[in-house]
Amino acid sequence: MSTSWQPIAEIALDVQSGKIKSVDLVKKSLKAINDNQEYKAIIATLEENALKRAAAIDDSISKGEKVGRLSGVPFIAKDNFLVFGADTTAASNILKGFKAPYQATAINKLEAEGAICVAKANLDAFAHGASTENSDFFTTKNPHDKTRVPGGSSGGSAASVALGLAPFALGTDTGGSIRQPASFSGCVGYKPTYGAVSRSGVIAMASSTDVIGPMANSVKDASLVFDVMAGKDELDGTTIDRSPKGYQITDNNIEVKGLKIGIVKEYMGEGLSDNVRQVIEDAVDKLKNAGAEISEVSLPSLPNALAVYYILCPAEVSSNLSRYDGQRYGYSDKSAKNLSDSYMNSRGQGFGKEAKRRIMIGTYVLSSGYYEAYYKQAQTVRTKIINEFHQAFKNHDFLLGPVAPTTAFKIGENSKDPLQMYLSDVMTVAANLAGIPAISLPAGQVDGLPVGLQLMAAQKKDRELLELADKTEGLLK
Amino acid sequence: MSKLKKEDVLNLAELVRLKLTDDEVEEFIAELSAILDYVEQLSDLDVKGLEPTNQVTGLTNVTRKDEIKDYGYSLEDLQSNLPDSKDNLIKVKRMLN
Numbered sequence: 001m002s003t004s005w006q007p008i009a010e011i012a013l014d015v016q017s018g019k020i021k022s023v024d025l026v027k028k029s030l031k032a033i034n035d036n037q038e039y040k041a042i043i044a045t046l047e048e049n050a051l052k053r054a055a056a057i058d059d060s061i062s063k064g065e066k067v068g069r070l071s072g073v074p075f076i077a078k079d080n081f082l083v084f085g086a087d088t089t090a091a092s093n094i095l096k097g098f099k100a101p102y103q104a105t106a107i108n109k110l111e112a113e114g115a116i117c118v119a120k121a122n123l124d125a126f127a128h129g130a131s132t133e134n135s136d137f138f139t140t141k142n143p144h145d146k147t148r149v150p151g152g153s154s155g156g157s158a159a160s161v162a163l164g165l166a167p168f169a170l171g172t173d174t175g176g177s178i179r180q181p182a183s184f185s186g187c188v189g190y191k192p193t194y195g196a197v198s199r200s201g202v203i204a205m206a207s208s209t210d211v212i213g214p215m216a217n218s219v220k221d222a223s224l225v226f227d228v229m230a231g232k233d234e235l236d237g238t239t240i241d242r243s244p245k246g247y248q249i250t251d252n253n254i255e256v257k258g259l260k261i262g263i264v265k266e267y268m269g270e271g272l273s274d275n276v277r278q279v280i281e282d283a284v285d286k287l288k289n290a291g292a293e294i295s296e297v298s299l300p301s302l303p304n305a306l307a308v309y310y311i312l313c314p315a316e317v318s319s320n321l322s323r324y325d326g327q328r329y330g331y332s333d334k335s336a337k338n339l340s341d342s343y344m345n346s347r348g349q350g351f352g353k354e355a356k357r358r359i360m361i362g363t364y365v366l367s368s369g370y371y372e373a374y375y376k377q378a379q380t381v382r383t384k385i386i387n388e389f390h391q392a393f394k395n396h397d398f399l400l401g402p403v404a405p406t407t408a409f410k411i412g413e414n415s416k417d418p419l420q421m422y423l424s425d426v427m428t429v430a431a432n433l434a435g436i437p438a439i440s441l442p443a444g445q446v447d448g449l450p451v452g453l454q455l456m457a458a459q460k461k462d463r464e465l466l467e468l469a470d471k472t473e474g475l476l477k
Numbered sequence: 478m479s480k481l482k483k484e485d486v487l488n489l490a491e492l493v494r495l496k497l498t499d500d501e502v503e504e505f506i507a508e509l510s511a512i513l514d515y516v517e518q519l520s521d522l523d524v525k526g527l528e529p530t531n532q533v534t535g536l537t538n539v540t541r542k543d544e545i546k547d548y549g550y551s552l553e554d555l556q557s558n559l560p561d562s563k564d565n566l567i568k569v570k571r572m573l574n
Binding site: 208359386 | 481486489490492493494495496497498501504505508509511512513515516517518519520522524527528529530531532533534536539541548550551554555557558559560561567569570571572573
């Protein structure tokens, strides 16, 4: 049973005016979480802390104080965000019981505007996966069909929003981990320009592509959350300046008429299921009818993007996961006789299979003798892909395509073959390699399962992309 | 013919400090070889004249002042996750047998 929420900006206004109590919103969210346990979207709740924060906000308001733009709005963070008051596990056994000694910048910014983190959502361990089946704890179920996956890695976050457990959730997107679950579970998922949101306090996966983004019921909601989180942070050297106009979409006056939108040819070809294609073509027709100038555009190196990603991502993963050594935090094998065994056993027992696979592959492609052939070649093909995006954006304001080749697949369907699972990312990884913003919008359903439409823009055109997405959302309704 | 042999997988596991079970070693010989076969597709691509990309938004040499800042982290919180400690120090197993 899905719980519904008003638009986020309205909730915050109602809290400010005293029309609704922050505490009641948190209780509503906690009840929804409790009522939907069968979907296994949540790893842990922060009931005590959340209620305390809500009471403090209600108290400020009763004293006539001005509160923030997200006051009283409950939200759910993927469990790779460090949040005070709850364990942060990244859904991995090696981090079971890890208490965040500091908090992610994104969480601090949301809290400063009055938002309240009520729970931590399930994911593929360390965000390695496309279904949550790689979670070391349990698999989340798709809100539309319990025998299917919600997508991943931000599958718990996507299911949370689709089930109405909170008005918004946070995800991370390294190769598609916000957009693909948004498509599978049926919510808006926004992957901003690389560096738009600080990643301080978020467990690193592949640092050259990792971004943080919102998952929400509407583009306007997502834009507000993104606006609050975006900006430079001295704790993350890759962060970039905000757009002077900000990112929140309120009154949207842009004209779809005359916008040049390119359909990415390589995403509409072989491998795309017919029913997903139909939903995308219907969406294209609606944009055409609204006056958009739509044409096909080819980026010939896109079919190689997945191979580039599955060299670069494991390489960076193998480096980022080297810190889990069983000595400073996380799981440690107490029975080891010496330090070397302690490293070997703690990591061997603490990491799940997918993390191990990526550590091994990543170290292989970085090792002397193979570095040039794999890693350097992949970084160079990455340049080729980036150049093709530049070229495409010379003649097009935006690009469009599906998010994933299929609707949500069955639990267990792809989990035996890692390479098959990697193919879930085939239409999302290129945006990460190029650092460009991309969004997944619910575009329709096939046999009761949601299908996402992907819109992409050039780097730092986040505001423009959100404006188009908001208009498109209206056309798709 | 698998790209990786058993000794390759065992050698890699040693390098990355992962104690693998016998079953994992067998699985990884096949799975990692399949992944390497898949990514091999890049080797034939023409990348003449192109430089590798390491940073996508064009940032270089992001620096900050070398000064101590108090972020309010408590020693107690930072130590609360230590598997083993003694006198405010991290305690590890002996290095020599």
